[in-house]
Structures are given as structure tokens and as C-alpha cells.
Amino acid sequence: MNLTTSHLIALLPLLIVGTTVIVVMLGVAWRRHHVASATVTVIGLNLALLSLLAVLNVTPLEVTPLIVVDKYAVLYMALILVASLACSTLAHAYLEGLDDQREEFYMLLLCATMGGLLLVSSQHLASLFIGLELLSVPIYGMAAYTYRDRTSLEAGIKYMVLSAMASAFLLFGMALLYAEAGTLSFSGLSARMSGGELSSAWTLMGVGMMVIGLGFKLSLAPFHLWTPDVYEGAPAPVSAFLATVSKIAVFAVLLRFFMTAPATGDGWLHTVIAIIAFLSMLVGNLLALTQNNLKRLLGYSSIAHLGYLLTVIVASDGLAIETAGIYLITYVATTLGAFGVVTLVSSPYQGPDAGQLYHYRGLFWRRPYLTAVLTLMMLSLAGIPLTAGFIGKFYALAIGVESSLWWLVAGIVIGSALGLYYYLRVMVTLYLHEPGESRRDATANWGQRSGGVMVLxxxxxVLVIGIYPQPIISLVRSATLITAG
Amino acid sequence: MILPWLIFIPFIGGLLCWQTERMGPQVPRVIALVTMLLELFLALWLWASGDYHLANAIGNTPHWEMEYRVGWIERFGITFHLALDGLSLIMVTLTGFLGVLAVACSWKEIEKRIGFFHLNLLWIIGGVVGVFLAIDLFLFFFFWEMMLVPMYFLIALWGHSGSKGNSRISAAIKFFIYTQASGLLMLVSILGLVFAHFYQTGVFTFDYAVLRETPLSGPLSYVLMLGFFIAFAVKLPVVPFHGWLPDAHAQAPTAGSVDLAGILLKTAAYGMLRFAIPLFPEASADFAPVAMVLGLIGIFYGAVLAYSQTDIKRLIACSSISHMGFVLIGIYSGTLIALQGVIIQMVAHAFSAAGLFIISGQLYERLKTRDMREMGGLFGRIGTMPGFALAFIVASLGMPGTGNFIGEFLILFGAFEVVPWVVVIASFGLVLAAIYSLVLMHRVYFGAPKGEGALAGLDPREFCMLLLLLFLIVLLGFFPQLVLSVSNTAMTEVQQWFSVSSLMMQ
Structure with missing residues (x-):
């Protein structure tokens, strides 16, 4: 097929981010300069974000059989770009204290972002796989970036091994599917399945293995074991990246896959996913109850949140796409904020992050506004009104009720009740009297630095979405998905 | 325009308190007091200027004295819809009044983080007023959940640590989880109702008046009603769901206890009157026997629980369980007289419980203990306080001449024609109330003195607060019509919904 200008425009975000990678790399080769690398990265990401406006003029457009750029993809691209922007500003503050090579981090981050961008617009299992690997492989490096700290190295290696295994599952699943269907495009698979030709055990097994692979990436129970360790060990900005960009991208493509190819004719797979969702809600929340490490706690809470979100896939109709969009936006804003505060308290880098809860004891009396932010994020994670999290939870419950998924609704209610316990524990810690001991603290002028501004x-x-969600809802509703293109 | 201001004034005042803390400890207190007085004044002005005793207005549309509506989330037809009728007016006025008291009684008690304390205190008031005014179900839920957060902080940060590992933090967490989890059940019910309406009409709406017309199948409406009922039952509290209450009350600072007993518990009764019954009249009528039995259990269980307490605040808290049992019976008996009695009982209980909590707060300031075993013989040592205490205790056990008597009498009188046996059994609860109340009086103020010398008497601030409360209790006892005439229309409507459905069942 011929590439026309509009095809190029549709690919602009990818191209811009790709170019930025090269620029940063060349810059590093020429002369190391931390601020310059960070600036170039931020400029590149912002340009990519701007280019989305141009992309909107050409959507929906199929660029090669692998990629489709529709409004749905644009929404998630925007979300990914914003999240990686946030992560790179956080990383900048964080890495300043690192006594090592700092510039490569931005290259890795940009590569992973590219992977995310590719994922959300892929409509073919091949591009799905490429995107997924492009997203995951740089994260190995990022997780182990402060490798002199053993936990960080451990996190990197753990993520690498398990992620590679998940990819193997995914590939095997794809192979089985291909053997049966003879096609790898979502629409092709969808056509075969609705024709009833693909109901053999092999197909279901293939889809099932893919679910396992993607379940690993989304850290859904029972494939969640790596999550807390990696979240704890990885540098805080990386944990933020892992919890947001990687989740958005994988979930977006999973949803597209299920919306296009409803491989769930006989309901078998629906049941499995419903069970996974329910388990994730319970396991995530239960395991978080006794955590004393904020980063681990956020890791477990992300398992639970992905469980809530999975309700969308089980329902797969009605409000599904809208719910996914709203929930992901609220989840991403909240998670980034929470990890942002952790990063700011741990910045500049000076050994292991301030993850322990006692690091935060009495933070309110030293940094009232930073604490207010973290409190807000905890409330939002718990889904209390006035915060974005409430709107997300409202949607999750609404879709559960709409599709009569009563077990999942019960799971959300129970999970939220459990979740409150540990979110509240974090919150109240912030306001207790501080112990007289040595403490970790954000720098005095955190509010004027880029990371601080971003967190604010x-x-x-989070507040605006919580109080007046209508604009966001309209935005998400306009992001329609092109099925079977 | 006055309705949204009733909600925003406390919120704005709270933020001001927080920000002005650096200007000295008195500034936030004064600002909070002024804010609450303004709120109370607005409510009283509404009371004076409006006409709430319409001659029995009949019809299916609720009669709002005042309405305010702006669009909010068009996607789901959610509006910022406030409305005022006699019922909400009484509750809002009560809230304003207790808000003033709460600020006044923490004037000396709270010495740390004063600004942040008043932020939380005022936000609770704002949230509660929102609950009383909202008639969009989403908005109602929004406020319902929102008022929990400041209450949580109030208990967790300024509370007293209790005995044997009962820390204030665990009390606060317990309170929050109980109410939030049950609140989510209500949200699910609300969504169920909204989607039922959506499937019938293709329109999303959370509007109370519209949803009230939604025809529902029997089992569905029963389940949805249960969702509402459980949320309200936890807050009221009804006995199997009361676990949070003694801890939360005992550990909360005085202002927190006053708010909790005075108005937070009342939001539950209000919710039943405003939402659970009118939205699901048939299911509620079906459920009424169960609810009344639960009320009976609450009356006796609460009384026994109160009797066995050694902590003075826990005792008062447990007595609330007992009093709310009467309220529950009154609500579900569904006669006009009983419903009117419920209103009086709620107001009177708010006054008497607030008085008792304020007194126990003052005792704590002087003795540094809430354990009744370490009190005793205080009569004559502590100025006029025992006299006030006796008056509030007498009110709480329902002596004629106090508002509590009118409330309990009307509830029992009104319910008798419907459920005579329930009333007969419930009446014995009054005896138990007398027992635990007098025991409280005896243990604290009579008996052998545990210490020497006189303690500081009441200062003018404390004296005025208690005198005002006492005056209101007696006023309510002699002129209940002041309140009854305002609530009449709203209660008639509730009663009509309820009786129509009861008739249809028979």
C-alpha cells in the first residue's frame, strides 16, 4: 500500500517520539548533559502531544494492516504521552542525585513510550507483540537503573525473567490462534470466530494463553506475584511508569482485541476473566492490608484497580469503552500523583527510596501542601467523592449493574471496603506526630520545581474531574473505536 | 440562591479557618463561630419567612418550599438539585444550631492544629447540610460519603485514646469502613434504580421526583430497598450494624460526639423518611415488620449495653442506640402521629445527647478521665454542673415536660393502632432507659467522693451552652407544635405513600 501524507500524519506521534530517541542518543554520544537530555525529552513528548491535534484530522485511518489510528487510539496515545511526560519530569528531579550515567534513562523511557503508542493503535497480533516488547524491554533497564542498590537490580531481573515468560506465553497463544485461523489481524480473527469456525479447543487455548501473557503485564491475580517486588525495588519514577503507561497501553489493546474479536462465544472465556477480575480485587486488597511500604502498597492497590477495570472486559458492551477511558484517566492521574509524592520525598536520589510508611509520619507538619496532595490521591484511590477516583468507581459499579455482573459488583464493594483500611492508614500516618528521628523529606522548594508543579x-x-467530570466524559465519549476496519 | 449558600458557607468558612491559623489561635475559632452563626441565622430566617404548614397538600409531587437546580453531569442526567421542605428545614436548622455548639464546646478543648480542626468540623456541617438538601440521588450520595472524611480526621487526630488497645485511629477506621462500605451498597441500589428507569424510558436521570415514579417489580424493589436500608441502618444505627458507634463516640472529641450523635445519626433517619420509604413504598411496607423487630432489639440491646458501660461517653453512645430504636419503630409504623413523633424524638435526642456529651467533655477537662468508677460524689464539688446533668438525664429518660417525652409518646401512641404488641414491648424499654440514666447520675454525682476539694465550676461559656440546650428541651416539651407544624406537610406525604402501599397489599 502507498503511504500518503495523511498516513504520515497519523504516524506523527510515533515518528516524533522515535526521532527524539535518536536525538537524545546522539546528544549523549556527543556530550553528556542531564538537563539537556531531559529538556529534549520533554520537548519531544510535548510535540508528540501537539501532533495529536493534527492526527485528529485524519482519523480514523488504517495505516498498513498492522496499525489503525482512530479516536480511541488518539485518546490513549494522549494519556500515554501525558503519563510519560509526568514520569520524565519526576525522573529529572530524582536522577539529579544519582552518581552515575543519567542520560540514558530518557532514551529508555522514550522507547517504552513508543511501544505504548504502537500498542494502543495496533489491530494485528504482530504489531501487538512488537509494541508489547518495545514497551517491556526498556523497562527492564529502567527498573534496574539504580543497579548499585540491590533491590533495584533485583527488580529489574525479576521483571525481565517473568516478562519474558509472559511474552513466551503470548507468542505461543498467538501461534495456536494462527494455526487455527490463518490470520493474525483482529478483524480477521473476529470474522472467523463469528462464523463459528473457530470454536475448537485450540482456539480457546490460544486465547487463554494470550490472556495469561497479558495478565502478567497487567499484573492481574493470579499472575501478580512480581508486582510488589518490582514496584518496591524499582526507582519511584519507574514504578510510576510501570503502573501507568504500561497498564494503559496493555489494557487499551486488550479492550480493542475483545471489542473487535469477541472470542467468547460460549462464555467460557468470560467466566475465566470474571474470575480473574474477582480474584484481583480480593487478592490485591487483602495483601495490601498489612503492608508497611508505600510502594508495595501502591503495587497491590494497582492489582485491585486493574481488577475493577477488568469488569469492563467482562461486560464488553454498553458503557464498556467509556468506562475504560474514564477509569484509566482517573487511575492514571491518581497513581501518578501518589508515586509523584513518593518520588519527590525520595528526590534527589540518595540510596533506596523513601518507601516505608514511617518515612511519611508527620509529613503534614513539615510539608502541608505535599501532604494534602498525597491525602487527595489516597482518597481518590479509595474512591471518595470530590476526587476523580469516585467518578471511576461510579463508572465501574455502573457497568457492573448495567450488565448484571452481580459477583463483580460485590467484589468491587468488598474490595473497596478492604481498600479503605490501608488507604486510611497511610493517610493518618501523614498527620501523626513526627518522631524525632532522622527523616526523608522533599526539598524545601519542591513546589517550584518541575516535578512539584506536575504533582500539583x-x-x-483529580479535584476537577471529581467535581465536574462532564468535560472528561464528553471527551472520552467522542473517542470511538473502529471495529472490524 | 440561598440553598447552595447554605452548603457553601461552611466549606468556605472551613478553608478560611485553615488558612488563618497562622494569625493566632483565636482567629480560626472566631471565624468558625461566625460561620456557624451565619448558617444558623440563614436557617432561622428561612424558618421565619417560609410557609411550611400548607393545609394537607395531596398529590404525588413533593411540595418544595424552595428549589435550586443547575446541570452537573449531563451524561447521566445528574443535576445539582437542592430543595427544601419542612423536614429538611428542621434538620438544617438543627445542624446549624449544633454546629454553633460544636464550635463553642471545643473552644478550650482543642489546642493543637486549631485551624485544621475547624476545617474538618465545618466541612462535616457542610456535608450534612448537603445531605439534607440534596434531592438528586447522585448528589445525595456524594454528600453522604463526603462527610465521612472530615469526621474520620476529627476522630483520628483529635480523639481520645481509649482503654485497652482501643486507639482512636482504629475507632476512626472502623467508623469509616462501616459507613463507606454500606454506602457503596446504597450506590449500587441507586444505580440499579437508575438503570431500571433507563431500560423503561431510555433516559438517564438521578432525580428523586422522577425516579419515584419508576414502576419496579416486587423482588427488584425489595432488593434495592434493602441496599438503601442497610446504608441507613449502619448510620442510625440498627443493632446488627452498630459496632462502630460506641468506639467512635467514645474516642471522638466532644465536638465530634456532639455532631455524631446530634446530626450524623439523624441523616440516617432522614434518609429513610426521604428516600427509602418514598422510593420503595411497597417494599418498605413489606419490610416494616422486620424493621420494627430490629427497632425493638435495638431498644433493649442498647439499654442493656448502656447499663454495662463504665465509660461515660460509651454509656451515652449506647443509649443513642436505644433511642434510635424508637425512631425506627416510628418510621416503619407509618402513621402520621408516629412520624411526627419521630421528628420530635430526633430533635429532642439531638439536644439531650449533645448536652450529655458536652457535660462529659467538661468532666473530662476537669478530671482527665471518662471512667465512671473514678468519679462519684461530684455533687456539690463542681458548681452547677450536676444540676444540668440531672436535667439532661431526666430528658433522656423521657420525663414529661421535655421534648423527649413528646417524641416517645407520639411514636408509641401513633404506632399503637398499627402494631399494638410492638408498642407494648417497646414501652418496657422506657423502664430500662430510666435505669441506665439514673445509674449514670448516681455513679457520677452521688456516692462516696473520690477526691477532695472543689473543682472548677462552669464558666460563662459552658453555662450558656447548657442553659440554651435546657431551654430548648423544655420549650420542645411544652410547645412541640412549633416543630410539628413545620414538618406536617412532609410527614403527611410520607404517610400517604406508605399507607397507599399498605392498602394495596391488603
């Missing part, structure tokens, strides 16, 4: 903006976003 996120807090504002």
Missing part, C-alpha cells in the same frame, strides 16, 4: 497539577486535575 495532577492534584488539581
Amino acid at each position: 497539577l495532577l492534584a488539581l486535575a
Whole structure:
């Protein structure tokens, strides 16, 4: 097929981010300069974000059989770009204290972002796989970036091994599917399945193995074992990246796959996914109850949140796409904010992050506004009104009720009740009297630095979405998915 | 325009308190007091200027004295819809009044983080007023959940640590989880109702008046009603769901206890009157026997529980369980007289419980203990306080001449024609109330003195607060019509919904 200008425009975000990778790399080869690398990265990501406006003029457009750029993809691209922007600003503050090579981090981050962008617009299992690997492989490096700290190295290696295994599952699943269907495009698979030709055990097994692979990436129970360790060990900005960009991208493509190819004719797979969702809600929340490490706790809470979100896939109709969009936006803003505060308290880098809860004891009396932000994020994770999290939870419950998924609704209610316990524990720690001991603290002028400004903006976003969600809802509703293109 | 201001004033005042803390400890207190007085004044002005005793207005549309509506989330037809009728007016006025008291009684008690304390205190008031005014179900739920957060902070940060590992933090967490989890059940019910309406009409709406017309199948409406009922039952509290209450009350600072007993518990009764019954009249009528039995259990269980307490605040808290049992019976008996009695009982209980909590707060300031075994013989040592205490205790056990008597009498009188046996059994609860109340009086103020010398008497601030409360209790006892005439229309409507459905069942 011929590439026309509009095809190129549709690919602009990918191209811009790709170019930025090269620029950063060349820059590093020429002369190391931390601020310059960070600036170039931020400029590149912002340009990519701007280019989405141009992309909107050409959507929906199929660029090669692998990629489709529709409004749905644009929405998630925007979300990914914003999240990686946030992560790179956080990383900048964080890495300043690192006594090592700092510039390569941005290259890895940009590569992973590219992977995410590719994932959300892929409509073919091949591009899905390429995107997924492009997303995951740089994260190995990022997780182990502060490798002199053993936990970070451990996190990197753990993520590498398990992620590679998940990819193997995914590939095997794809192979089985291909053997049966003879096609790898979502629409092709969908056509075969609705024709009833693909109901053999092999197909279901293939899809099942893919679910396992993607379940690993989304850290759904029972494939969640790596999550807390990696979240704890990885540098805080990387944990933020892992919890947001990687989740958005994988979930977006999973949803597209299920919306296009309803491989669930006989309901078998629906049941499995419903069970996974229910388990994730319970396991995530239960295991978080006794955590004393904020990063681990956020890791477990992300398992639970992905469980809530999975309700969307089980329902797969009605409000599904809208719910996914709203929930992901609220989840991303909240998670970034929470990890942002952790990063700010741990910045600049000086050994292992301030993950322990006692690091945060009495933070309110030293840094009231930073604490207000973290409180807001905890409330939002718990889904309390006035915060974005409530709107997300409202949607999750709404879709559960709409599709009569009563077990999942019960799971959300129980999970939220459990979740409150540990979110509240974190919250109250912030306000207790501080112990007289040595402590970790954000720098005095955190509010004027880019990371701090970003966190404050996120807090504002969480509040605004919580109080007046209509604009976001309209935005998400306009992001339609092109099925069977 | 006055309705949204009733909600926003406390919120704005709270933020001001927080920000002005650096200007000295008195500034936030004064700002909070002024804010609450303004709120109370607005409510009283509404009371004076509006006409709430319409001659029995009949019809299916609720009669709002005042309405305010702006669009909010068009996607689901959610509006910022506030409305005022006699019932909400009484509750809002009560909230304003207790808000003033709460600020006044923490004037000396709270010495740390004063600004942040008043932020939380005022936000609770704002949230509660929102609950009383909202008639969009989403908005109602929004406020319902939102008021929990500041209450949580109030208990967790300024509370007293209790005995044997009963820390204030665990009390606060317990309170929050109980109410939030049950609140989510209500949200599920609300969504169920909204989607039922959506499937019938293709329109999303959370509007109370519209949803009230939704025809529902029997089992569905029963299940949805249960979702609402459980949320309200936890807050009221009804006995199997009361676990959070003694801890939360005992550990909360005085202002927190006053708010909790005075108005937070009342939001539950209000919710039943405003939402659970009118939205699901048939199911509620079906459920009424169960609810009344639960009320009976609450009356006796609460009384026994109260009797066995050694902590003075826990005792008062447990007595609330007992009093709310009467309220529950009154609500579900569904006669106009009983419903009117419920209103009086709620107001009177708010006054008497607030008085008792304020007194126990003052005792704590002087003795540094809430354990009744370490009190005793205080009569004559502590100025006029025992006299006030006696008056509030007498009110709480329902002596004629106090509002509590009118409330309990009307509830029992009104319910008798429907459920005579329930009333007969419930009446014995009054005896138990007398026992635990007098025991409280005896243990604290009579008996052998545990210490020497006189303690500081009441200062003018404390004296005025208690005198005002006492005055209101007696006023309510002699002129209940002041309140009854305002609530009449709203209660008639509830009663009509309820009786129509009861008739249809027979």
C-alpha cells in the first residue's frame, strides 16, 4: 500500500517520539548533559502531544494492516504521552542525585513510550507483540537503573525473567490462534470466530494463553506475584511508569482485541476473566492490608484497580469503552500523583527510596501542601467523592449493574471496603506526630520545581474531574473505536 | 440562591479557618463561630419567612418550599438539585444550631492544629447540610460519603485514646469502613434504580421526583430497598450494624460526639423518611415488620449495653442506640402521629445527647478521665454542673415536660393502632432507659467522693451552652407544635405513600 501524507500524519506521534530517541542518543554520544537530555525529552513528548491535534484530522485511518489510528487510539496515545511526560519530569528531579550515567534513562523511557503508542493503535497480533516488547524491554533497564542498590537490580531481573515468560506465553497463544485461523489481524480473527469456525479447543487455548501473557503485564491475580517486588525495588519514577503507561497501553489493546474479536462465544472465556477480575480485587486488597511500604502498597492497590477495570472486559458492551477511558484517566492521574509524592520525598536520589510508611509520619507538619496532595490521591484511590477516583468507581459499579455482573459488583464493594483500611492508614500516618528521628523529606522548594508543579497539577486535575467530570466524559465519549476496519 | 449558600458557607468558612491559623489561635475559632452563626441565622430566617404548614397538600409531587437546580453531569442526567421542605428545614436548622455548639464546646478543648480542626468540623456541617438538601440521588450520595472524611480526621487526630488497645485511629477506621462500605451498597441500589428507569424510558436521570415514579417489580424493589436500608441502618444505627458507634463516640472529641450523635445519626433517619420509604413504598411496607423487630432489639440491646458501660461517653453512645430504636419503630409504623413523633424524638435526642456529651467533655477537662468508677460524689464539688446533668438525664429518660417525652409518646401512641404488641414491648424499654440514666447520675454525682476539694465550676461559656440546650428541651416539651407544624406537610406525604402501599397489599 502507498503511504500518503495523511498516513504520515497519523504516524506523527510515533515518528516524533522515535526521532527524539535518536536525538537524545546522539546528544549523549556527543556530550553528556542531564538537563539537556531531559529538556529534549520533554520537548519531544510535548510535540508528540501537539501532533495529536493534527492526527485528529485524519482519523480514523488504517495505516498498513498492522496499525489503525482512530479516536480511541488518539485518546490513549494522549494519556500515554501525558503519563510519560509526568514520569520524565519526576525522573529529572530524582536522577539529579544519582552518581552515575543519567542520560540514558530518557532514551529508555522514550522507547517504552513508543511501544505504548504502537500498542494502543495496533489491530494485528504482530504489531501487538512488537509494541508489547518495545514497551517491556526498556523497562527492564529502567527498573534496574539504580543497579548499585540491590533491590533495584533485583527488580529489574525479576521483571525481565517473568516478562519474558509472559511474552513466551503470548507468542505461543498467538501461534495456536494462527494455526487455527490463518490470520493474525483482529478483524480477521473476529470474522472467523463469528462464523463459528473457530470454536475448537485450540482456539480457546490460544486465547487463554494470550490472556495469561497479558495478565502478567497487567499484573492481574493470579499472575501478580512480581508486582510488589518490582514496584518496591524499582526507582519511584519507574514504578510510576510501570503502573501507568504500561497498564494503559496493555489494557487499551486488550479492550480493542475483545471489542473487535469477541472470542467468547460460549462464555467460557468470560467466566475465566470474571474470575480473574474477582480474584484481583480480593487478592490485591487483602495483601495490601498489612503492608508497611508505600510502594508495595501502591503495587497491590494497582492489582485491585486493574481488577475493577477488568469488569469492563467482562461486560464488553454498553458503557464498556467509556468506562475504560474514564477509569484509566482517573487511575492514571491518581497513581501518578501518589508515586509523584513518593518520588519527590525520595528526590534527589540518595540510596533506596523513601518507601516505608514511617518515612511519611508527620509529613503534614513539615510539608502541608505535599501532604494534602498525597491525602487527595489516597482518597481518590479509595474512591471518595470530590476526587476523580469516585467518578471511576461510579463508572465501574455502573457497568457492573448495567450488565448484571452481580459477583463483580460485590467484589468491587468488598474490595473497596478492604481498600479503605490501608488507604486510611497511610493517610493518618501523614498527620501523626513526627518522631524525632532522622527523616526523608522533599526539598524545601519542591513546589517550584518541575516535578512539584506536575504533582500539583495532577492534584488539581483529580479535584476537577471529581467535581465536574462532564468535560472528561464528553471527551472520552467522542473517542470511538473502529471495529472490524 | 440561598440553598447552595447554605452548603457553601461552611466549606468556605472551613478553608478560611485553615488558612488563618497562622494569625493566632483565636482567629480560626472566631471565624468558625461566625460561620456557624451565619448558617444558623440563614436557617432561622428561612424558618421565619417560609410557609411550611400548607393545609394537607395531596398529590404525588413533593411540595418544595424552595428549589435550586443547575446541570452537573449531563451524561447521566445528574443535576445539582437542592430543595427544601419542612423536614429538611428542621434538620438544617438543627445542624446549624449544633454546629454553633460544636464550635463553642471545643473552644478550650482543642489546642493543637486549631485551624485544621475547624476545617474538618465545618466541612462535616457542610456535608450534612448537603445531605439534607440534596434531592438528586447522585448528589445525595456524594454528600453522604463526603462527610465521612472530615469526621474520620476529627476522630483520628483529635480523639481520645481509649482503654485497652482501643486507639482512636482504629475507632476512626472502623467508623469509616462501616459507613463507606454500606454506602457503596446504597450506590449500587441507586444505580440499579437508575438503570431500571433507563431500560423503561431510555433516559438517564438521578432525580428523586422522577425516579419515584419508576414502576419496579416486587423482588427488584425489595432488593434495592434493602441496599438503601442497610446504608441507613449502619448510620442510625440498627443493632446488627452498630459496632462502630460506641468506639467512635467514645474516642471522638466532644465536638465530634456532639455532631455524631446530634446530626450524623439523624441523616440516617432522614434518609429513610426521604428516600427509602418514598422510593420503595411497597417494599418498605413489606419490610416494616422486620424493621420494627430490629427497632425493638435495638431498644433493649442498647439499654442493656448502656447499663454495662463504665465509660461515660460509651454509656451515652449506647443509649443513642436505644433511642434510635424508637425512631425506627416510628418510621416503619407509618402513621402520621408516629412520624411526627419521630421528628420530635430526633430533635429532642439531638439536644439531650449533645448536652450529655458536652457535660462529659467538661468532666473530662476537669478530671482527665471518662471512667465512671473514678468519679462519684461530684455533687456539690463542681458548681452547677450536676444540676444540668440531672436535667439532661431526666430528658433522656423521657420525663414529661421535655421534648423527649413528646417524641416517645407520639411514636408509641401513633404506632399503637398499627402494631399494638410492638408498642407494648417497646414501652418496657422506657423502664430500662430510666435505669441506665439514673445509674449514670448516681455513679457520677452521688456516692462516696473520690477526691477532695472543689473543682472548677462552669464558666460563662459552658453555662450558656447548657442553659440554651435546657431551654430548648423544655420549650420542645411544652410547645412541640412549633416543630410539628413545620414538618406536617412532609410527614403527611410520607404517610400517604406508605399507607397507599399498605392498602394495596391488603
